[in-house]
Amino acid sequence: MGLIVQKYGGTSVGSLERIRNVAERIAGTYEQGNNVVVILSAMSGVTDQLIEMAQKIGTAPDKRELDVLLATGEQTTVALMAMTLIEMGYNAQSLLGYQAEILTDSTSSKARILDIGANRIKELLAENKIVIVAGFQGTDAEGNITTLGRGGSDTSAVAVAAAIHADACEIYTDVDGIYTADPNICEKAKKLGRIAYDEMLEMASLGAKVLQIRSVEFAKKYNVPIHVRSSFHEEEGTMVVNEEENMEKVVVSGVSHNKNEARITLRKVPDRPGIASRILSPVSEAGIQVDMIIQNTRSGNMTDLTFTVAKSDYRAAMEISQQTARDIEAEEVLGDENIAKVSVVGVGMRSHSGVASKMFAALAEEGINILMISTSEIRISCAIEEKYTELAVRTLHTAFGLDQDDQDSRAV
Amino acid sequence: MGLIVQKYGGTSVGSLERIRNVAERIAGTYEQGNNVVVILSAMSGVTDQLIEMAQKIGTAPDKRELDVLLATGEQTTVALMAMTLIEMGYNAQSLLGYQAEILTDSTSSKARILDIGANRIKELLAENKIVIVAGFQGTDAEGNITTLGRGGSDTSAVAVAAAIHADACEIYTDVDGIYTADPNICEKAKKLGRIAYDEMLEMASLGAKVLQIRSVEFAKKYNVPIHVRSSFHEEEGTMVVNEEENMEKVVVSGVSHNKNEARITLRKVPDRPGIASRILSPVSEAGIQVDMIIQNTRSGNMTDLTFTVAKSDYRAAMEISQQTARDIEAEEVLGDENIAKVSVVGVGMRSHSGVASKMFAALAEEGINILMISTSEIRISCAIEEKYTELAVRTLHTAFGLDQDDQDSRAV
Numbered sequence: 007m008g009l010i011v012q013k014y015g016g017t018s019v020g021s022l023e024r025i026r027n028v029a030e031r032i033a034g035t036y037e038q039g040n041n042v043v044v045i046l047s048a049m050s051g052v053t054d055q056l057i058e059m060a061q062k063i064g065t066a067p068d069k070r071e072l073d074v075l076l077a078t079g080e081q082t083t084v085a086l087m088a089m090t091l092i093e094m095g096y097n098a099q100s101l102l103g104y105q106a107e108i109l110t111d112s113t114s115s116k117a118r119i120l121d122i123g124a125n126r127i128k129e130l131l132a133e134n135k136i137v138i139v140a141g142f143q144g145t146d147a148e149g150n151i152t153t154l155g156r157g158g159s160d161t162s163a164v165a166v167a168a169a170i171h172a173d174a175c176e177i178y179t180d181v182d183g184i185y186t187a188d189p190n191i192c193e194k195a196k197k198l199g200r201i202a203y204d205e206m207l208e209m210a211s212l213g214a215k216v217l218q219i220r221s222v223e224f225a226k227k228y229n230v231p232i233h234v235r236s237s238f239h240e241e242e243g244t245m246v247v248n249e250e251e252n253m254e255k256v257v258v259s260g261v262s263h264n265k266n267e268a269r270i271t272l273r274k275v276p277d278r279p280g281i282a283s284r285i286l287s288p289v290s291e292a293g294i295q296v297d298m299i300i301q302n303t304r305s306g307n308m309t310d311l312t313f314t315v316a317k318s319d320y321r322a323a324m325e326i327s328q329q330t331a332r333d334i335e336a337e338e339v340l341g342d343e344n345i346a347k348v349s350v351v352g353v354g355m356r357s358h359s360g361v362a363s364k365m366f367a368a369l370a371e372e373g374i375n376i377l378m379i380s381t382s383e384i385r386i387s388c389a390i391e392e393k394y395t396e397l398a399v400r401t402l403h404t405a406f407g408l409d410q411d412d413q414d415s416r417a418v
Numbered sequence: 419m420g421l422i423v424q425k426y427g428g429t430s431v432g433s434l435e436r437i438r439n440v441a442e443r444i445a446g447t448y449e450q451g452n453n454v455v456v457i458l459s460a461m462s463g464v465t466d467q468l469i470e471m472a473q474k475i476g477t478a479p480d481k482r483e484l485d486v487l488l489a490t491g492e493q494t495t496v497a498l499m500a501m502t503l504i505e506m507g508y509n510a511q512s513l514l515g516y517q518a519e520i521l522t523d524s525t526s527s528k529a530r531i532l533d534i535g536a537n538r539i540k541e542l543l544a545e546n547k548i549v550i551v552a553g554f555q556g557t558d559a560e561g562n563i564t565t566l567g568r569g570g571s572d573t574s575a576v577a578v579a580a581a582i583h584a585d586a587c588e589i590y591t592d593v594d595g596i597y598t599a600d601p602n603i604c605e606k607a608k609k610l611g612r613i614a615y616d617e618m619l620e621m622a623s624l625g626a627k628v629l630q631i632r633s634v635e636f637a638k639k640y641n642v643p644i645h646v647r648s649s650f651h652e653e654e655g656t657m658v659v660n661e662e663e664n665m666e667k668v669v670v671s672g673v674s675h676n677k678n679e680a681r682i683t684l685r686k687v688p689d690r691p692g693i694a695s696r697i698l699s700p701v702s703e704a705g706i707q708v709d710m711i712i713q714n715t716r717s718g719n720m721t722d723l724t725f726t727v728a729k730s731d732y733r734a735a736m737e738i739s740q741q742t743a744r745d746i747e748a749e750e751v752l753g754d755e756n757i758a759k760v761s762v763v764g765v766g767m768r769s770h771s772g773v774a775s776k777m778f779a780a781l782a783e784e785g786i787n788i789l790m791i792s793t794s795e796i797r798i799s800c801a802i803e804e805k806y807t808e809l810a811v812r813t814l815h816t817a818f819g820l821d822q823d824d825q826d827s828r829a830v
Contacts, residue, residue: 022474062434063498064505071504074512075497078490085487086475092483093476100486104516105561126561149517149538 007039008173009131013141013163016050017180018237019083022090028178028237029090032136036096041131043170045141045163046087048079069114073143073153076115077103080140080159088138098136101126103143103151108162110144110152117144117152119161119224122169131170139166157218164221168228175230178237181216183244184209186408187261191396194409198259198416199242202249205259208351208385212262222246249353256416257354257361258406263399265346265392267297268320269377270313270327274337277309284334285311288326294319298347298380298389312378314389317343345377346395349387350402362386368405374398419451420585421543425553425575428462429592430649431495434502440590440649441502444548448508453543455582457553457575458499460491481526485555485565488527489515492552492571500550510548513538515555515563520574522556522564529556529564531573531636534581543582551578569630576633580640587642590649593628595656596621598820599673603808606821610671610828611654614661617671620763620797624674634658661765668828669766669773670818675811677758677804679709680732681789682725682739686749689721696746697723700738706731710759710792710801724790726801729755757789758807761799762814774798780817786810 012032019025036042056075060067084100091098107123130137141159144152154161160177167175184206187195201209203226210219216234225232225246235243253259275281286296299313315323324341331339348369355361362379365386369376374397378389390398403409424444431437448454468487472479496512503510519535542549553571556564566573572589579587596618599607613621615638622631628646637644637658647655665671687693698708711725727735736753743751767773774791777798781788786809790801802810815821 022471059434060498060501063501067501068504071497071500071512074500074514075494078493078497081490081493082487085483085490086471088483088486089472089475089479092480100483102486102563151514 009041009043009170010035011043011045011163011167011170011172011175012178013045013159013176014047014178014237015159015180016047016052018178019046019087020050022086025083025086025090029087029094031237032091033094033096036136043127043131043137043139043166043172044087045139045159045166046080046083047141047159049083052079052082070150073114073151076153077140077143077151080142084138084140091136091138096136097134098138099130100138100140101130102140104145104149106139106166108144108165110146110154112146112148112150112152115153116155117146118220119144119154119165122165124166124169127166127170154220155218157215157221160218160221161224164224164228164230164232167230168224172230174233175225176233176235177217178235179216180236180238182236182241183234184216184246184260186259187399187403188263191263192261192400192403194400194403196408196411198244200245200247200250200253200416201259202253202353203246204249204384205351205353206246208349208382209260209262212264212347212349212351212385212387217246253416254354254357256352257358258350258352258402258408259354259416260351261348261399261402261406261408262351263346263348263395265395266317267314267345267347267389268317268323269342269345269389270315270320270323271340272311272327272331272336273340274304274308275311276334276336277303277307281309281334282311285327285330286313288330289313289315289323292322292326294323298378298387300378314345314347314378344392345389346392347387347389348395348398348402349385350406351385353384355384355386364405365402368401369398372397372401374401421453421455421582422447423455423457423575423579423582423584423587424590425457425571425588426459426590426649427571427592428459428464430590431458431499432462434498437495437498437502441499441506443649444503445506445508448548455539455543455549455551455578455584456499457551457571457578458492458495459553459571461495464491464494482562485526485563488565489552489555489563492554496550496552503548503550508548509546510550511542512550512552513542514552516557516561518551518578520556520577522558522566524558524560524562524564527565528567529558530632531556531566531577534577536578536581539578539582566632567630569627569633572630572633573636576636576640576642576644579642580636584642586645587637588645588647589629590647591628592648592650594648594653595646596628596658596672598671599811599815600675603675604673604812604815606812606815608820608823610656612657612659612662612665612828613671614665614765615658616661616796617763617765618658620761620794621672621674624676624759624761624763624797624799629658665828666766666769668764669770670762670764670814670820671766671828672763673760673811673814673818673820674763675758675760675807677807678729679726679757679759679801680729680735681754681757681801682727682732682735683752684723684739684743684748685752686716686720687723687746688748689715689719693721693746694723697739697742698725700742701725701727701735704734704738706735710790710799712790726757726759726790756804757801758804759799759801760807760810760814761797762818763797765796767796767798776817777814780813781810784809784813786813
């Protein structure tokens with residue numbers, strides 16, 4: 007008996023039949039004596055369809071109005087879900103973002119939640135209702151509809167859970183939980199029982215699409231434990247929680263990879279102060295996110311500067327860089343779309359040394375050349391040739407002892 | 419230079435291309451120095467699709483949630499319209515029902531507008547914005563989304579026009595205006611330049627689908643002149659206005675017909691007090707609207723009772739009546755699906771006598787038998803065999819002088 011927040015993603019509510027399945031799951035939780043608040047995404051594909059329609063009007067549709075348009079997606083699913091539960095004999099009611107008083111700033115299309123006036127939700131819960139809240143959307147102080155960006159329903163769920171002091175925040179998705187590596191390329195990958203917020207943040211920023219980064223930041227800030235689990239079966243998933251003491255026993259808790267990387271090198275750049283900014287600013291100004299950056303000193307007053315971008319931004323970044331190279335009289339621009347990034351992540355790194363050298367040695371042993379390196383306090387990433395990605399992930403998984411089910415492991 | 423409310427129906431905004439055409443029309447009105455508030459319906463067909471989807475969940479989907487679902491239709495069109503105008507370089511902003519403070523009662527799916535807090539609209543107009551308001555939807559006092567029933571956007575438009583004291587309320591539709599008869603069956607039908615609210619109310623209740631009845635009631639109550647016109651060209655349409663003195667010069671301003679009628683007769687019913695109620699109450703309780711009713715006295719203590727219902731309700735009404743007939747020991751139940759109703763309407767009837775006898779004589783002259791008669795202060799309706807409908811309309815159109823363009827006529 008408790009107060010449970012459940013969030014279901016677009017795939018879980020992608021058809022009336024799936025909505026019915028989810029409704030049965032919600033009803034089951036309610037029947038166990040819990041109060042239930044449900045956060046829903048739009049049906050899978052709907053948001054993309056709406057964006058596509060808006061882009062037929064203009065390449066950069068007005069953001070305020072785009073949010074009004076996109077908000078219809080979640081409005082549709084919450085209405086259908088409430089109807090389904092009512093049809094099943096349950097007392098349910100939908101709330102849109104503004105009705106649930108999800109107050110955000112005014113940054114259209116990627117608004118940040120400022121506050122949740124949980125009164126309406128609490129009132130409905132007091133009437134024993136199952137409350138179905140539209141995820142992804144909120145309202146700013148002037149009453150405009152805002153949306154929270156891709157994956158924003160995760161953040162809605164965590165924020166609602168924080169506001170009503172829920173006992174649990176369950177994020178239902180199409181995967182079982184968080185794995186030590188992608189099970190599709192590493193068959194020895196194991197589901198983690200627990201993962202620290204910081205680790206999850208690194209995983210998410212590395213391309214693991216299970217949770218929106220902001221939802222994890224929110225969960226960390228308000229200390230909301232998240233249970234990531236599958237909507238297709240009853241098995242426990244992964245708890246995303248505050249760092250616990252024994253978590254540090256495990257040096258590396260996961261290996262992640264990202265094939266969506268491309269590399270651009272400007273060779274023989276005149277080495278003068280501000281040159282990195284001169285090269286990278288035009289790229290950023292074009293809205294392209296730069297990931298890794300390295301600069302090598304060459305002989306004399308020349309340097310090489312290399313950076314990576316998402317593959318989808320490669321062509322645009324290349325054009326910009328070629329223009330810059332002409333302007334600053336760099337010798338040439340080299341590009342490589344066939345790179346990937348492999349990373350090891352773990353809060354245990356803080357208290358263990360030698361992780362980097364172990365990683366480099368393991369890759370070297372398999373003949374995998376490291377092209378670039380970047381690190382954080384709890385992560386080491388290497389850019390490598392793309393064709394070695396799977397081998398690298400499996401090698402690191404073995405090297406850091408993640409293949410075994412030993413007692414130190416957090417895998418379940 | 420003025421304050422213009424324009425309402426565009428589903429056909430007018432049925433595609434991005436049509437939205438663009440309407441946007442140009444709106445921009446044109448704005449460029450002439452007017453402040454413009456636009457009310458939009460959902461794209462044609464969308465509301466029906468949403469209802470169909472809801473009915474897959476259950477035959478009687480929860481009405482509160484159905485309204486949440488249906489409201490997405492207008493939300494989509496206002497967002498797309500605002501985007502289009504902004505893309506064209508105009509300063510536009512959408513408002514949903516609750517944002518425009520369209521306050522209604524809590525009767526889901528056919529809510530009545532109680533009040534419009536015009537502040538937000540006025541604020542945006544003061545910023546020289548073109549304001550795009552979602553029609554058909556409002557909010558009740560508790561913040562629930564409500565909808566106003568089929569054609570409700572007309573009422574939204576009139577109510578907004580009343581609240582902001584607009585100089586004009588233009589209802590754009592796929593017809594040119596209000597005609598003296600249906601031009602499809604009466605080629606001499608002429609577009610009316612002006613029509614009185616009361617006449618329009620009768621026309622609407624007779625099945626003319628140009629305006630929602632409630633919008634006319636609202637317009638009458640707040641004395642908002644409505645201009646019904648085509649969204650496909652610039653020609654003037656029909657003004658729906660307060661009754662004017664010279665309107666009474668014309669005895670009959672229009673002839674309307676309705677083929678959607680079916681007749682049920684209970685023969686040899688024991689003639690005792692309350693028998694009509696005993697027969698008709700079960701029909702009404704089944705949600706079936708009864709139109710015309712006549713009761714003939716037979717010999718002795720027997721009577722015949724006849725009533726009409728919409729053709730779509732015929733089968734259900736027949737079953738109910740057969741049960742009633744058994745209960746009250748009526749002799750038999752007769753039914754006829756092949757009837758129609760023709761009506762003449764005009765405020766001039768108040769001051770002219772002999773209209774009914776002229777009507778009956780004209781029909782008799784063509785050998786058209788009158789099955790039932792009903793009247794109001796400004797309308798006379800006759801049920802006839804359906805096959806005579808077109809002939810009856812043309813005959814009455816001629817008999818009441820509507821074929822000619824004389825100076826007394828209100829046709830344009």
